[in-house]
Amino acid sequence: MDKRKFYITTPIYYVNDKPHVGSAYTTIAADALARAHRLRQIPTYFLTGTDENSQKNLEAAAKAGVDDLQAYLDSMAEVWKRTWRELGISFDDFIRTTEERHHRGVERFWRAVEKSGDINKATYEREYCVGCEEFKTPTDLLDGKCPLHPNRPLEKVSEENYFFRASNYKQQLLDLYRDKPEFVQPQSRQNEIRSYVESAFDDLSISRESKKLSCGIPVPGDDSQRIYVWFDALINYMTAVGYGTDDEMFRKWWPASLHLVGKDIIKFHCALWPAMIMSAAKSDGLLQAEDGSALLPERVYAHGFFTIDGQKISKSLGNAVDPLDLAKKYPFDAVRYFLLREIPFGEDGDFSTKRLEERYASDLGNRLGNLVNRVIAMSAKYFDGKVPQTDVEAAGEGMDDTVWDGAEGLAGLWSEAEKHIEAARLDLLLDQVWNSDGASLTAANKLVEQTQPFKLFKEDPEKTAIVLYALLEACRQYAWMVEPIMPNVANGIIRQLGQDPDVEKAKGIEELKKWGGLVPGTELHPGEVLFPRLIS
């Protein structure tokens, strides 16, 4: 990953409905990764947005009884934006594919692909599946029906369309997967993509007649045709950072460091999208690296889907969870923690409020919250409300006859954390912080038992000062380890430790990682319980 910048994206969402917990999952994951990079003072650009050129939106507007499509799109885009804001999503940009900047970039991109000779006009008669929004070849069909949407009649479409000659890039794509295996993440998806490209990746229609498609971006130079959804949608990742409108900005941010997507759209992102860029780059120097090769996104990471209490998310079953409702019922940091901790990133998982409440009580309340609470309470009680005066270096040593590895153990935790962030495995990061040997939260709770500061104080106040300092300092470091996932909780801990989160953050991660960030004598602010028991 490019250390100088981090450009992360979520898919752009259809606005035919409000967000549910699934789209929130993608967005929260992206947010946590964005925050992790910002905390490391890596210039970060976090993009999300809405896909507004889809036929589906038209249908949704009609269903909602709204005549004015643009008004419908505006109001729905606002719903999405507001939801993300309320969930504390720290997006830097929100792109709508009906925006002027997007249209201009798409136009430029189209012309580049055209110039490269990869767009041709042809009359085809093909089966079009409205569900997939794509044409089906005979080999795609099962009993003459779309295998994904067997109950939806295929439309026989015979018209003159523009085609993108994706097949010209088959070999280059296969080379890409071979030379840069990290391009497709997680690993388990690589074979899937490779075999898809080898067997099923073909030229595809990228426009429809305007008279049949009443929304979408007109084909440059041919108003009788409009670009259809996927071809225009993918380009949002470029137009948001200035492609077609601001070359300087584009050079700063492109290529994307990470496209976060659901597993359903991995083919578009790992095959079609790089092929499109390879083509456009041949005719547009802005898309070329210094060696002339196409500037492709660095990685595409597909996360899994989850069920709700073992059942597929389905609006007809009424189990589509509204993330805003969750945020009302639970502290939202807890929901973020749950989603990112519970499901191994990249795998499918299950979402249940029962599990959420279990994790909340156990991981957050009993382990993290209780540790912070007891350690600060003891320090305040025995040391006049302050961080105990002691030899900071000595307090960083591992302690004999205990499991505690001290500063060294925490440093180990940090280096693991960096690896997990790089790999987008925040679930593993959290697991380490909670459950590893040496300096985890569990180890810290054990240290309290093994040293018993609440007794030790009477016999040996100096030793007690060392133990409590070590624990307070560990809490400070835990706060920064979990900050990308639980920003509010982290700030709360830092404040209770008598520090200002903003001032601390400005020091940079290397400083925050160092043992001894907590200055002896600092006034503690024993505060609110971090994770109050839930009333069910």
Added chain:
RNA sequence: CGCGGGAUAGAGCAGUUGGCAGCUCGCCAGGCCCAUAACCUGGAGGUCGCCGGUUCGAGUCCGGCUCCCGCAACCA
């Protein structure tokens, strides 16, 4: 031969490069009392779906088999 996911302790799940089977919850017995009835220790509980193979060694790799889940529409 449609595609994909899965089968590991009572429940829910981890197990990146093959090296004594782990985590959370629950259960039993103890300890502690600083703390959110929280924390700590010990324990019961597994033929890692089945059969074969590779290997000094397989939950992990290879082959075969059985069973389960998702794949109309809404839908990451």
